[in-house]
Amino acid sequence: MSLEVTCPGVDYYKAADGRIIAIHIKRNFDDYTKIPPYLDSDEAQEHIRSAYAGQSIEDERNTKAHMTDDEIPLQVIVLRRPKGAITKAHYHVVEERPTVNTTRHQVLICQSGSARIGVYTREGDHLGDTLLKKDDLILMYEGHEVEFMEDGTKLIEIKEGPFPETDERDKVDL
Numbered sequence: 001m002s003l004e005v006t007c008p009g010v011d012y013y014k015a016a017d018g019r020i021i022a023i024h025i026k027r028n029f030d031d032y033t034k035i036p037p038y039l040d041s042d043e044a045q046e047h048i049r050s051a052y053a054g055q056s057i058e059d060e061r062n063t064k065a066h067m068t069d070d071e072i073p074l075q076v077i078v079l080r081r082p083k084g085a086i087t088k089a090h091y092h093v094v095e096e097r098p099t100v101n102t103t104r105h106q107v108l109i110c111q112s113g114s115a116r117i118g119v120y121t122r123e124g125d126h127l128g129d130t131l132l133k134k135d136d137l138i139l140m141y142e143g144h145e146v147e148f149m150e151d152g153t154k155l156i157e158i159k160e161g162p163f164p165e166t167d168e169r170d171k172v173d174l
Helices: 042-051 057-063
Strands: 010-014 020-025 064-066 077-079 106-112 114-120 126-133 137-140 143-148 154-159
Touching (some): 010 126, 020 114, 020 126, 057 064
Antiparallel strands (some): 106 137, 114 126, 114 143
């Protein structure tokens, strides 16, 4: 996992060996041009023109940020499109599952309140804590701890499936 940018609104948590363990994307992220979609080829640019109902290449660079490397099994993209922008109906094909991960990746999105997220390597090293606030999200590749900081805090959890048959098979306590 090599994609990493320095900009306000994005924090990375890295293990001692340099691997990224978590990415915290804050609600104030707005530097789309630092993490643009891949538009280097004529074929990619033509796809944008046809699949996004006339969206210009420059608009695509300024309104879409690929937050994660293509190789990881959970992709995060942040979109900020103008009223009337359309992505034509589509679905995504499964080609093959990546083998680069040794844990199932997970996203938490804060809808209300706040939560402290402790970020850990799978070896149990504590890399730090971050406060997830309304409209923030965090993508976690390895270990984590969640503490709800306010009554009524609501988090949406998205993680790779399928879910194992039992909780014991699902996770390893650190």
